[in-house]
Amino acid sequence: ETTIRVQSVIPATADEIVMLKDFANDVRELTDGEVNIEVLPAGSVVGVQETLDAVDAGLIEGGFAWTHYWSGKHPAAMLFGSPVAGGGVGMDNIAFMSWFLSAGGKELYEQLWDEMDMNVVGFMLQPVGPEALGWFKEPIESMADFRKYRFRTPPGIPGQTYKDIGVASVAMGGGDILPALEKGTIDAAEWCCPKPDSVFGFQKVLKHYYLQGLHQVVVNADLYLNKDVFNGLTPLQQKAIEVAANASLMKSMAYRIHENGKALDKLVNEDGVILHDTPADYFTEYMNAANKALEKNAEENEFFAKVWQSQKDFAKTAVPFWAGAQTSNANLGRAYADQLKNE
Amino acid sequence: MMFEFSNEIIGLLMIGAMLFAIFIGFPISFTLIFLGIIFGAWGFGIKLTIFLMTLQFYGSMMEQTLAAVPLFVFMGFMMEQAGLMERLFSAVQLMLARMKGSLFVAVLFVSVIFGAATGIVGASVTILGIMAAKTMNKSGYDVRLASGTITAGGTLGILIPPSIMLVVMGPVLEIPVTDLFAAAIIPGVMMAVLYLVYSVGRCWINPSLGPPLPEDMIPTDRSVIWREFFLGLVPPTILIAFALGSILSGWATPTEGAGMGAFGSIILTLMYGKFSTKKTYDALIKTLEISVLILFLVAASNFFGAVFSRLGTPTMITEILLSMDLSAGAVVLLILALIFLLGWPLEWVPIVLIILPILQPVLIELQVDMVWFAILVAVCLQTAWLSPPVALSAYFLKGVVPEWDLKDIYLGMMQFMVIQLIGLGLVFMIPALATWLPRYIYGN
Amino acid sequence: MQQAQGTAVSNEDDYLDIGDELLAGAHGGPNAPLPDDMHPLAKRTIRAIDTFSDWQGKVVCLMVVPIIFAMVYEVIARKFFIAPTLWSFDISRMLYGMSFMLGAAYVLMRGLHIRADFIYRSFPVRLQGWVDLLLYIFLFMPGMLFLLWAGYEFALKSYLQNETAGDSTWAPIVWPVKIALALGVFFLVLQGISEILKSWYAATRGRWPK
Numbered sequence: 001e002t003t004i005r006v007q008s009v010i011p012a013t014a015d016e017i018v019m020l021k022d023f024a025n026d027v028r029e030l031t032d033g034e035v036n037i038e039v040l041p042a043g044s045v046v047g048v049q050e051t052l053d054a055v056d057a058g059l060i061e062g063g064f065a066w067t068h069y070w071s072g073k074h075p076a077a078m079l080f081g082s083p084v085a086g087g088g089v090g091m092d093n094i095a096f097m098s099w100f101l102s103a104g105g106k107e108l109y110e111q112l113w114d115e116m117d118m119n120v121v122g123f124m125l126q127p128v129g130p131e132a133l134g135w136f137k138e139p140i141e142s143m144a145d146f147r148k149y150r151f152r153t154p155p156g157i158p159g160q161t162y163k164d165i166g167v168a169s170v171a172m173g174g175g176d177i178l179p180a181l182e183k184g185t186i187d188a189a190e191w192c193c194p195k196p197d198s199v200f201g202f203q204k205v206l207k208h209y210y211l212q213g214l215h216q217v218v219v220n221a222d223l224y225l226n227k228d229v230f231n232g233l234t235p236l237q238q239k240a241i242e243v244a245a246n247a248s249l250m251k252s253m254a255y256r257i258h259e260n261g262k263a264l265d266k267l268v269n270e271d272g273v274i275l276h277d278t279p280a281d282y283f284t285e286y287m288n289a290a291n292k293a294l295e296k297n298a299e300e301n302e303f304f305a306k307v308w309q310s311q312k313d314f315a316k317t318a319v320p321f322w323a324g325a326q327t328s329n330a331n332l333g334r335a336y337a338d339q340l341k342n343e
Numbered sequence: 344m345m346f347e348f349s350n351e352i353i354g355l356l357m358i359g360a361m362l363f364a365i366f367i368g369f370p371i372s373f374t375l376i377f378l379g380i381i382f383g384a385w386g387f388g389i390k391l392t393i394f395l396m397t398l399q400f401y402g403s404m405m406e407q408t409l410a411a412v413p414l415f416v417f418m419g420f421m422m423e424q425a426g427l428m429e430r431l432f433s434a435v436q437l438m439l440a441r442m443k444g445s446l447f448v449a450v451l452f453v454s455v456i457f458g459a460a461t462g463i464v465g466a467s468v469t470i471l472g473i474m475a476a477k478t479m480n481k482s483g484y485d486v487r488l489a490s491g492t493i494t495a496g497g498t499l500g501i502l503i504p505p506s507i508m509l510v511v512m513g514p515v516l517e518i519p520v521t522d523l524f525a526a527a528i529i530p531g532v533m534m535a536v537l538y539l540v541y542s543v544g545r546c547w548i549n550p551s552l553g554p555p556l557p558e559d560m561i562p563t564d565r566s567v568i569w570r571e572f573f574l575g576l577v578p579p580t581i582l583i584a585f586a587l588g589s590i591l592s593g594w595a596t597p598t599e600g601a602g603m604g605a606f607g608s609i610i611l612t613l614m615y616g617k618f619s620t621k622k623t624y625d626a627l628i629k630t631l632e633i634s635v636l637i638l639f640l641v642a643a644s645n646f647f648g649a650v651f652s653r654l655g656t657p658t659m660i661t662e663i664l665l666s667m668d669l670s671a672g673a674v675v676l677l678i679l680a681l682i683f684l685l686g687w688p689l690e691w692v693p694i695v696l697i698i699l700p701i702l703q704p705v706l707i708e709l710q711v712d713m714v715w716f717a718i719l720v721a722v723c724l725q726t727a728w729l730s731p732p733v734a735l736s737a738y739f740l741k742g743v744v745p746e747w748d749l750k751d752i753y754l755g756m757m758q759f760m761v762i763q764l765i766g767l768g769l770v771f772m773i774p775a776l777a778t779w780l781p782r783y784i785y786g787n
Numbered sequence: 788m789q790q791a792q793g794t795a796v797s798n799e800d801d802y803l804d805i806g807d808e809l810l811a812g813a814h815g816g817p818n819a820p821l822p823d824d825m826h827p828l829a830k831r832t833i834r835a836i837d838t839f840s841d842w843q844g845k846v847v848c849l850m851v852v853p854i855i856f857a858m859v860y861e862v863i864a865r866k867f868f869i870a871p872t873l874w875s876f877d878i879s880r881m882l883y884g885m886s887f888m889l890g891a892a893y894v895l896m897r898g899l900h901i902r903a904d905f906i907y908r909s910f911p912v913r914l915q916g917w918v919d920l921l922l923y924i925f926l927f928m929p930g931m932l933f934l935l936w937a938g939y940e941f942a943l944k945s946y947l948q949n950e951t952a953g954d955s956t957w958a959p960i961v962w963p964v965k966i967a968l969a970l971g972v973f974f975l976v977l978q979g980i981s982e983i984l985k986s987w988y989a990a991t992r993g994r995w996p997k
């Protein structure tokens with residue numbers, strides 16, 4: 001019997017952990033109780049930023065985060081965890097999964113860990129995008145309005161891109177965000193999606209919520225195991241983890257739509273949050289700036305360029321089809337949502 | 344065979360060894376590091392233990408909120424060197440000349456203001472030590488009561504919002520942080536009042552603990568007193584406007600506010616004509632000394648706590664607790680007792696992150712009001728700063744007031760741990776202390 | 788005995804009042820004269836190391852100045868010009884982290900790392916010397932040498948992959964902080980040698996070198 005301790009980077013009650021435990025349960029049952037994945041909350045052995053190093057060294061057997069948490073170790077991690085503006089080539093989270101599972105993404109993902117010189121094996125588990133644009137003190141009608149507000153942005157290139165389009169983006173640790181909003185140190189902030197955002201309590205301070213955003217339109221959480229630990233498993237056990245991981249991709253997507261839907265319903269209908277459409281000029285400005293940032297990174301880093309090229313090759317044929325199909329999905333859904341509003 | 348011990352038991356032995364080893368008298372940081380290495384190596388191997396230490400030190404070095412420590416300490420030294428802080432405390436003493444224990448009132452007042460502006464215990468304890476201890480010494484105040492008031496007052500910052508502890512606790516217990524902030528206000532002020540009643544009360548019974556000014560030192564002319572008071576009040580007021588005001592008004596985050604305060608102290612010494620390059624450089628050196636003392640100890644105890652957690656002992660104790668079949672009230676009481684005990688060897692971070700998630704489902708099942716529970720935990724965890732031997736407040740205070748004996752500081756803190764328990768009992772028996780304000784503000 | 792504590796520097800009277808509380812500060816500074824009966828080689832070593840550590844303190848203490856600047860700049864730029872910076876957050880935490888590790892050896896030289904010394908203080912000096920000597924050799928040195936070794940590899944790996952901060956928007960290189968960690972520990976090991984020599988003197992002669 002093998003116990004694999006996986007330290008996450010979020011508290012034990014988050015939705016991601018619910019799904020991670022579901023995955024752990026699948027692995028246990030598939031291996032006849034031989035492989036037990038035990039989930040440790042953030043910070044229980046090492047700090048959040050040190051999780052990957054700890055797995056690499058074997059201090060803990062596994063870690064769970066979003067791939068882009070390790071952008072500091074390799075810039076290409078962002079292309080897997082949160083490709084800014086859909087990789088600049090229009091991928092949504094489902095299209096990303098298509099690239100990942102059937103167009104060479106997975107092979108590049110495995111190579112990523114070698115490029116980082118990390119002794120780990122990774123498994124993509126949870127597509128959790130799209131994330132919301134964020135919460136605002138006042139409604140914004142255009143980019144000109146957006147630029148008037150001090151906006152807490154996500155780390156790395158997605159955040160830098162806001163700076164590039166002239167948004168007053170503020171860097172701030174997670175613990176400071178809510179007090180800063182309450183006192184007006186910042187006027188707007190992003191965190192994640194309706195469920196985690198409402199657990200955080202944004203709705204008590206800000207009322208204007210924008211769902212459509214590009215900084216983390218695709219977001220993926222993954223599990224990485226120490227390679228020696230993984231190699232110590234039987235081929236059947238290894239296969240069980242792989243199969244359970246693939247199952248988790250669909251299960252998480254299903255779970256998230258349901259949970260976020262319920263949370264958004266409560267935000268709008270009980271907590272008095274007003275939902276807005278994001279100004280149209282945001283999309284073009286952010287896309288252009290994101291592409292520049294991607295190009296700059298591709299020039300500087302060979303592997304980054306290789307991954308991005310693979311996404312571009314995929315998107316060239318897949319995105320026009322998928323966007324067309326998605327438009328009918330979106331129109332269909334919006335028609336129903338409008339119908340609900342009028343009832 | 345000693346190698347047959349489970350890791351959880353090794354963790355218990357580590358705590359036992361620490362309770363003994365610290366009192367040999369070697370620097371505490373290095374003692375904690377050594378014990379962490381020995382027991383970590385025993386439990387899970389030397390290589391991993393050393394690596395864990397590196398990660399913990401690096402993690403402490405990159406913790407931006409702690410950058411406030413050197414900044415506040417610098418502010419304190421600048422003010423102290425220019426003699427601007429002493430004046431305030433002397434002025435308060437003149438104002439309340441005939442009142443016994445008047446300096447305790449001043450210390451607790453500053454504590455509450457500090458608590459409302461920041462959540463960094465190290466900063467408020469050191470700054471109160473720098474500001475108030477000299478005057479207290481001169482006036483013949485009781486060292487134990489004085490150090491207890493300062494250390495306990497300094498811990499108010501993690502209860503009174505904004506509090507980094509509540510920010511961490513919110514997501515763990517799935518309560519909006521805003522509700523926790525609102526819930527902590529009344530208990531925070533209540534604790535300050537309890538401290539006040541205790542310290543001043545004891546002075547009334549025994550005036551030698553906090554003597555009033557001798558008659559011949561009290562100016563007969565009231566206008567002199569008012570003049571001293573306002574002159575004494577002006578510089579700290581300006582400084583508070585810079586440091587704490589910038590935080591409270593939303594201009595700055597707590598760390599930035601500390602930077603504003605440090606900057607403000609330079610401006611102020613310039614305005615009072617007391618600026619000198621040499622004195623400023625001395626303040627910088629002293630700032631380094633005190634900050635290293637605090638922060639190196641923080642890193643070392645983070646490492647020690649991480650080894651303890653990695654050995655699995657906290658989880659084991661929690662699971663034993665949960666295996667007992669008890670009523671909701673009894674479970675809450677037992678949890679508080681557990682947290683209180685774990686607070687002796689541990690700091691609040693591992694307790695919040697490791698114990699609470701395990702307990703949360705049980706409490707939900709028992710239908711315990713989580714806001715109320717969170718505040719109980721917060722008040723209980725405040726004692727972690729006051730319970731020796733891993734009682735960082737004591738060491739921070741000793742660092743800035745070396746002439747106070749550590750033993751006296753310990754004994755002083757312990758008195759306030761009793762007050763803490765009384766406060767805890769009040770919140771336990773009267774849940775509305777915690778739950779009323781968030782309901783009033785946010786409805787539901 | 789050298790008075791080295793923060794709040795009451797350079798006042799001989801103050802120092803005498805509180806003398807026995809200041810065992811922490813018993814181990815002298817770079818300018819304290821060393822006794823004549825100390826071995827010249829030990830003297831030279833102590834002098835060299837203590838002077839080196841003193842310089843570390845003199846330089847490292849300046850690092851708080853740019854932190855103040857970064858914080859004030861950020862507040863003003865954000866509040867009045869809606870032009871927050873991305874660098875002030877990272878600059879402040881990196882400088883803070885580097886300063887407390889790089890200052891650790893200086894603080895050890897000054898004897899300021901806190902001790903729970905109310906029992907230790909009542910020991911005769913010879914016993915204090917032995918306790919310190921043994922603990923510096925068997926407790927302090929192994930801990931610091933292990934940390935130095937791990938810290939070195941940690942910093943090297945980070946430098947080689949040119950690691951940047953993964954948790955900030957600005958995402959600066961972080962290996963300088965990791966190098967400061969290893970370097971700070973290296974300085975501590977050096978200062979440890981000086982402390983061992985001082986404790987050896989106290990253990991054999993029955994008084995602390997002043």
Ligand code: NA
Binds near residue numbers: 457459461462506
């Ligand atoms: Na506070």
Ligand code: NA
Binds near residue numbers: 686689726728731732
């Ligand atoms: Na404690």
